[in-house]
Amino acid sequence: MSWAPATASPERRLLEVTANERLGAYRLVKVLDPGGDCAPGQFAMLAAEHGWGGGEDERPFLARALSVARHTGAEAHFLLEDVGPGTRRLCELQTGERVLAVSPLGRGFGEPQPGRRALLVGGGVGIAPLVILQDRLGGSTRALLGFRDGERARAAELMLDVHLATDDGSVGHRGTVTELLEHELDEDPVAEVYACGPGPMLEGVRALCSRREVPAQLALEAPMACGFGACFGCVVPARDGRYLRVCVDGPVIGAHELDHVGDHAGAPA
Amino acid sequence: MSVAFCGLELAHPIINGSGTFDAFAAREAFGAGLLDDFPFAAYVSKTITLAPRAGNPPPRVWEVPAGMINSIGLPNKGLAGYLEDELPRLAGITTRGHDPGGELRDVPLVTNVMGSTATELRELVEACERRVEIAAVELNVSCPNVETGLDIGADPDQLRAVVGELRDATAKPLIVKLTPNAADVPACALAAEQGGADAVSLINTLRAMALAPSSNGTAARPWLGGTTGGLSGPAVRAVALAQVAAVAERVGIPVIGMGGVQTGAHARELLEVGASLVAVGTESFRDPAAGRRIARELQAQRTAV
Numbered sequence: 001m002s003w004a005p006a007t008a009s010p011e012r013r014l015l016e017v018t019a020n021e022r023l024g025a026y027r028l029v030k031v032l033d034p035g036g037d038c039a040p041g042q043f044a045m046l047a048a049e050h051g052w053g054g055g056e057d058e059r060p061f062l063a064r065a066l067s068v069a070r071h072t073g074a075e076a077h078f079l080l081e082d083v084g085p086g087t088r089r090l091c092e093l094q095t096g097e098r099v100l101a102v103s104p105l106g107r108g109f110g111e112p113q114p115g116r117r118a119l120l121v122g123g124g125v126g127i128a129p130l131v132i133l134q135d136r137l138g139g140s141t142r143a144l145l146g147f148r149d150g151e152r153a154r155a156a157e158l159m160l161d162v163h164l165a166t167d168d169g170s171v172g173h174r175g176t177v178t179e180l181l182e183h184e185l186d187e188d189p190v191a192e193v194y195a196c197g198p199g200p201m202l203e204g205v206r207a208l209c210s211r212r213e214v215p216a217q218l219a220l221e222a223p224m225a226c227g228f229g230a231c232f233g234c235v236v237p238a239r240d241g242r243y244l245r246v247c248v249d250g251p252v253i254g255a256h257e258l259d260h261v262g263d264h265a266g267a268p269a
Numbered sequence: 270m271s272v273a274f275c276g277l278e279l280a281h282p283i284i285n286g287s288g289t290f291d292a293f294a295a296r297e298a299f300g301a302g303l304l305d306d307f308p309f310a311a312y313v314s315k316t317i318t319l320a321p322r323a324g325n326p327p328p329r330v331w332e333v334p335a336g337m338i339n340s341i342g343l344p345n346k347g348l349a350g351y352l353e354d355e356l357p358r359l360a361g362i363t364t365r366g367h368d369p370g371g372e373l374r375d376v377p378l379v380t381n382v383m384g385s386t387a388t389e390l391r392e393l394v395e396a397c398e399r400r401v402e403i404a405a406v407e408l409n410v411s412c413p414n415v416e417t418g419l420d421i422g423a424d425p426d427q428l429r430a431v432v433g434e435l436r437d438a439t440a441k442p443l444i445v446k447l448t449p450n451a452a453d454v455p456a457c458a459l460a461a462e463q464g465g466a467d468a469v470s471l472i473n474t475l476r477a478m479a480l481a482p483s484s485n486g487t488a489a490r491p492w493l494g495g496t497t498g499g500l501s502g503p504a505v506r507a508v509a510l511a512q513v514a515a516v517a518e519r520v521g522i523p524v525i526g527m528g529g530v531q532t533g534a535h536a537r538e539l540l541e542v543g544a545s546l547v548a549v550g551t552e553s554f555r556d557p558a559a560g561r562r563i564a565r566e567l568q569a570q571r572t573a574v
Contacts, residue, residue, distance in 0.1 A: 007298070007299060007300045008298055008299055009299065010295070010298075010299040010303060010308070010557040010558040011557075011558045011562075012556050012557075047555070053335065058334030058335060059333075059334060061332050061333070061334070061335055061336060061337065061502060061503075062554065062555060063555055102556075102557060105298055222327065222328075223328050223329070223330050224330070225330050225337055225339070225551075225554040226553070226554035226555075226557070228294060228295055228298040228299070228557055229291045229293075229294020229295065229297070229298060230289060230290050230291050230294065230295065230553060230554060230557070231289070231330065231339065231341070231554050232288075232291075232324060232329065232341045232344055233327075233328075233329045233339060233341065234327075235324065235327050235329065236327065237326075237327075241323070243324060243344065245294070248294045248298065264328065266481060266482040266492075267328065268331065268332035
């Protein structure tokens, strides 16, 4: 495994589900992906082989973009929350079923700048790419993770050296993960921040890092049809006025390239 | 399975719909080999306009039952950027025929252009005429005429006049991409033929809208940054079949059929009602190799018959 993005096959691959484990409010779905490679922050377009369509509102139709949460070399792991007809179907996958996959896609995280410690900041199901990133960085890379409640915070079990925040205060700090980040940067500002989570959280991280002049790499999410630059659907406005495609210019984009991180809540998921 | 189309020889009848496949991004995602075994027998560019366009503000896509609505807004580098930067890099794309042997064949490039006046369109077509890399020109006429306010492609008289004014600007095949958002699509196709078009392609996306999910009584607002967008995918397949059949009946020039094609069987339906080629669009979003898969499926069906 390396930091350089791995290249996908344009042919959809059928990958067998080996496990679907409950992790608090989330599911951890594991699929056989022998010989697969994946840089931290890359993602897969996934659809169930059968029963894709005909769910709520006759959806899903498009594949769903999901960060690879972990890759063992033989298996790829995905962290899922049921937030729409596509993620619901994927959450219901049974062992032995297969998924259609196009992966790995996109540009992942870059190595930290020399002399800066990596600091991982995640929110909700968005912690997924930080799991594989922590695997890659090794050692004790601190992870600041925020969740809505204790059930969701169970996903923190996937990572080491975690400092938790929950909205309802049931576990860890009552408040936002951005508050934890502010405290961390007070203690040691020579950091490089790696963040993934809901739009408002990422915007909080972006604004804080901008004020503190701390470099940050943000893994973004956007409504996406294809995942490989064909549809031009997943754009976000960059600081220089251009639109960036989250799928091929990202999903990891330097915070300095953005003036603002938007909120895509409500998108078909 | 090679097919002749307006003087071009294609390895098979499956091409891409304009704006549904970015060869450069695909090469980055899937490696350089993609351009040596391209999924399509011809490559239709996204729509090129005279001036660069950033495209519509996001969100740009919305999933619907059996399809999607897009409101992309034709982002492109403009004519000069396309000719200087993109076109030279597109030359040399090849695909494999699906005949036994499957030898490599060149992929002809079709440049899709849109202008909002006859003068703009003429400038675009004349520029395409001067470039040897371009095998054919497709006119996107699903665009309001800034002088009349009417969609050029929705009004037969206007369409006949616009195509007629352009016809002598190029000796290359001129394809008119018809809009399905017209009262009488076959009349528009006939008008394009009378104006001098060498072929027509249809259907473009159907105008559609989605509302943002509402929360506790907030006023309804459109989800897409462009307010409305175009519906595509299997949801429009039956509409496409009806329009392609009606157009093929009315005109003598070749027809490129498209709309919701996901399999070789779907492609064959369009061919059976009179299409000469079939374009794949939204299915490529779900399956990047859909073009060559559908060509293979089509070939297998023909062999089986």
